[in-house]
Amino acid sequence: MSAWPTVLAAAAAGFALKLAGYVVPRHLLDGWYVSRLVALLPVALLAGLVVTQTVTGPAGALVLDARAVAVAVALVALALRAPFLVVVVLAAGVAAGLRALGWG
Amino acid sequence: MQPDAVARQSLSVGVATGAYGLSFGALSVAAGLDLWQTQALSALLFTGGSQFAVVGILGAGGLGSTAVATSSLLGIRNGLYGLELSRELGFHGWRRVAAAHLTIDESTAVAMAQSGRADARRGFWLTGLAVFVFWNLMTLAGALVGNTLGDPRTWGLDAAAAGAFCALLWPRLRRREAQATAVIAVVLTLVAMPHTPAGVPVLVAALAAAIVAGWPGARRTAAAPSSPEPPPAGNAATAEEDAR
Numbered sequence: 542m543s544a545w546p547t548v549l550a551a552a553a554a555g556f557a558l559k560l561a562g563y564v565v566p567r568h569l570l571d572g573w574y575v576s577r578l579v580a581l582l583p584v585a586l587l588a589g590l591v592v593t594q595t596v597t598g599p600a601g602a603l604v605l606d607a608r609a610v611a612v613a614v615a616l617v618a619l620a621l622r623a624p625f626l627v628v629v630v631l632a633a634g635v636a637a638g639l640r641a642l643g644w645g
Numbered sequence: 646m647q648p649d650a651v652a653r654q655s656l657s658v659g660v661a662t663g664a665y666g667l668s669f670g671a672l673s674v675a676a677g678l679d680l681w682q683t684q685a686l687s688a689l690l691f692t693g694g695s696q697f698a699v700v701g702i703l704g705a706g707g708l709g710s711t712a713v714a715t716s717s718l719l720g721i722r723n724g725l726y727g728l729e730l731s732r733e734l735g736f737h738g739w740r741r742v743a744a745a746h747l748t749i750d751e752s753t754a755v756a757m758a759q760s761g762r763a764d765a766r767r768g769f770w771l772t773g774l775a776v777f778v779f780w781n782l783m784t785l786a787g788a789l790v791g792n793t794l795g796d797p798r799t800w801g802l803d804a805a806a807a808g809a810f811c812a813l814l815w816p817r818l819r820r821r822e823a824q825a826t827a828v829i830a831v832v833l834t835l836v837a838m839p840h841t842p843a844g845v846p847v848l849v850a851a852l853a854a855a856i857v858a859g860w861p862g863a864r865r866t867a868a869a870p871s872s873p874e875p876p877p878a879g880n881a882a883t884a885e886e887d888a889r
Binding site: 551562570584585595597616625 | 653654657661677678679682685686689690691692695699703709712713716717720721722723724725726727728729730731732736741742744745746748750753754757798799800801802803804805806807808809810811812813814815817818822823826827829830831833834835838839841842843846847848849850851852853854855857858859
């Protein structure tokens with residue numbers, strides 16, 4: 542069977558979800574609690590994303606490998622006020638280096 | 646941050662993310678989708694996690710409905726980003742539709758890393774467009790010639806992405822509320838990961854925002870009584886001042 546219905550349905554649903562955030566009436570987000578909640582959501586979601594990117598193993602298991610070391614190094618670099626590009630290149634270099642050595 | 650620094654940040658995120666498009670294009674064709682279907686996913690669905698889920702499920706012989714459901718589960722967080730982006734960046738008309746399409750982890754993270762509304766807007770558009778262009782070009786390349794880079798992990802691209810998100814979150818973490826949110830989100834994600842399917846752990850992490858937003862004692866330090874509306878947390882206060 543053609544994959545087109547799946548491709549188009551996934552795209553339509555994906556766009557509808559993206560747009561949904563923009564069309565929620567402002568007054569629904571103006572309350573004290575909801576306003577604070579919405580402001581903190583990106584931090585919570587991106588922090589969660591970093592964790593899944595760092596420790597997701599096969600079939601959802603947690604694994605510590607080269608990624609975890611690379612992210613730890615990135616965090617140390619950030620604490621030492623390293624610029625953005627240095628942090629990103631350092632993370633890539635640490636992970637690639639460890640893997641070249643046969644670990645993680 | 647200097648405007649050229651915003652551009653540099655946006656462009657580097659676009660290039661690094663785009664490199665993954667090569668592996669998506671190759672994987673999609675290997676999973677049995679044709680070139681046009683592959684390109685349609687990158688142009689129309691345009692959210693990496695969902696795209697990999699669709700081709701992964703179809704390639705393994707899964708149902709189309711399962712693919713759409715999983716893709717949508719992974720796409721929920723884009724909608725949640727939109728709530729804050731819409732309020733902070735204030736798009737209207739066709740720009741709002743275009744902004745919605747470009748609302749992904751990367752554009753959100755770069756926008757959030759800026760300290761004023763003008764830079765945040767600039768970072769959002771530049772990153773969204775840079776990722777869109779590179780992601781689509783590399784998808785096409787991957788679909789046509791295969792994954793010439795090999796496994797992106799060999800180059801540490803997966804760790805580069807995680808490192809980039811850490812760096813983009815970092816300026817936000819000066820505020821204690823954001824620190825608490827991030828720490829709780831990390832713990833919730835780790836707890837949820839072994840027990841829930843892909844896409845769910847990050848949504849569980851969103852509960853961290855719900856917990857910290859309602860933290861007892863927070864109300865005391867919140868709005869000044871004369872303020873017509875409660876000051877949003879994070880960069881919101883700065884952004885609103887910039888707009889005035």
